[in-house]
Amino acid sequence: MTTTTATRTRALVFVAVAAGLMLMPAYRQVFGGRSRFVRDWELFNEVGVGLVVAAFSVRDGDGRETPIDRYAALGRERRIAPRWLRTMTGEAGLLRVASELCGKLGPVDLRARASIATMQGWVPLHAGEHDLCRPLPPRPQIPGTRPRGHEDP
Amino acid sequence: MKTPESHGVRLVEWAGAEGSTVPMALIRIGLALLLWARWGEDMVLVQAEGPAMLALSIGFFAATAMMLVGLWTRAATATAAMVVATMYFAVGAAGGRTAWIHHHHFLLMSATVLCALTQCGRSLSLDRWRALARARRLGLPAPEERGPLLGLRLMTAQLSAVYLWSAIDKCEPGFLSGARLEQLAGFYYAGSDLPLGTALTIVSATAAWTVVALEFALAIGVWRPRWHRWLLPLGVAFHAGLYVLLPVHTFSATMVLLYLAVIDPSAVHRAVAAVAPRADDV
Numbered sequence: 450m451t452t453t454t455a456t457r458t459r460a461l462v463f464v465a466v467a468a469g470l471m472l473m474p475a476y477r478q479v480f481g482g483r484s485r486f487v488r489d490w491e492l493f494n495e496v497g498v499g500l501v502v503a504a505f506s507v508r509d510g511d512g513r514e515t516p517i518d519r520y521a522a523l524g525r526e527r528r529i530a531p532r533w534l535r536t537m538t539g540e541a542g543l544l545r546v547a548s549e550l551c552g553k554l555g556p557v558d559l560r561a562r563a564s565i566a567t568m569q570g571w572v573p574l575h576a577g578e579h580d581l582c583r584p585l586p587p588r589p590q591i592p593g594t595r596p597r598g599h600e601d602p
Numbered sequence: 603m604k605t606p607e608s609h610g611v612r613l614v615e616w617a618g619a620e621g622s623t624v625p626m627a628l629i630r631i632g633l634a635l636l637l638w639a640r641w642g643e644d645m646v647l648v649q650a651e652g653p654a655m656l657a658l659s660i661g662f663f664a665a666t667a668m669m670l671v672g673l674w675t676r677a678a679t680a681t682a683a684m685v686v687a688t689m690y691f692a693v694g695a696a697g698g699r700t701a702w703i704h705h706h707h708f709l710l711m712s713a714t715v716l717c718a719l720t721q722c723g724r725s726l727s728l729d730r731w732r733a734l735a736r737a738r739r740l741g742l743p744a745p746e747e748r749g750p751l752l753g754l755r756l757m758t759a760q761l762s763a764v765y766l767w768s769a770i771d772k773c774e775p776g777f778l779s780g781a782r783l784e785q786l787a788g789f790y791y792a793g794s795d796l797p798l799g800t801a802l803t804i805v806s807a808t809a810a811w812t813v814v815a816l817e818f819a820l821a822i823g824v825w826r827p828r829w830h831r832w833l834l835p836l837g838v839a840f841h842a843g844l845y846v847l848l849p850v851h852t853f854s855a856t857m858v859l860l861y862l863a864v865i866d867p868s869a870v871h872r873a874v875a876a877v878a879p880r881a882d883d884v
Binding site: 452453455456457458459460462463464466467470471473474475478485486488489490491492493494496497498500501502503527532535536537564566567568569570571 | 611613614615617618619691694695696700703705708712750752755756759760762763764766767768770771774775776779781782784785786788789790793794795796798848853
């Protein structure tokens, strides 16, 4: 096949534009740039970060724990429960549910075993070491429990 | 032995080649519908704030409508590309309307711009119908449905880039352990009642490795015709799954539509002719 000028021009355009398409995401994904004019391909990258998965229990005087269903305890059906109850986000979300439970259950020793979602995976948040119906002692912030801001708002 | 020169010649011949315009036409029609699906509601004239947005809205609907039916197709597609690029970069990125600059918006915009580089009006269009009528009137042979494949080659590069960088992004312990997929399942479905440490973790980790392997395979495989027969159906199934499970909007549909750019154009042409044999009659 004879290579014409048109063919060569198209090939040059292809190389230039394809290189742009292939390399552009590196600006954000490799070098950490955050321009809105440049697209990365970090799809659903930070969705779910901060989600808390938790099981609540009430501890009696002998140290025995009885699991509680947070929906039943608050008189709600899971199917139609509000989002803050179904999907706890961040430690604040966990403590909000704990606060509602403490108000409903009266003076109890409420414990939780909870993990929080980070980009690195699940990180333990509570291991039943605190009574959530009492003020918590100051605790170090767990890194990575908030979106890094890679997603455009 | 293949020398660098022979690779260069092959690249030039491949990138500069010409072929059937039927896949370009199908992509053009699909893109017009996807542009309406994604942006149509936002672009309704009552939503336009100020004369500039009104002009953009009118341009959007006029250009995409003509693109759909294939009337003055190259001009219509080029206009649609300019309008959508303005919506993405000027209104979205520069103007702060960030709801317009998500991944699926960029993909649609990019595909429309690349479609404007094709002779997408030479098939399945009113332009084609008019060209055939003119040829018949003048006693000339029917114009060929052929054009440069540059736009399709670039769509292949766009597809490859999406898969490559998406796979690279997932190559981190949080994803490969299955945790990130569990978190997505929790965010969209199970909420805080996700059963961690169960079979779900095994399923999530397996799915995570499968997704990364498939994305790398697609990033390479879109360039390799021999892989298409088994790889592209897997890609379609993957995107169908994403479409059903996650709010991907037009992303999955656009990706699958762009597979038409990857497949041998003559094969697409034959398939369309087989479905609608009279489309080839003069």
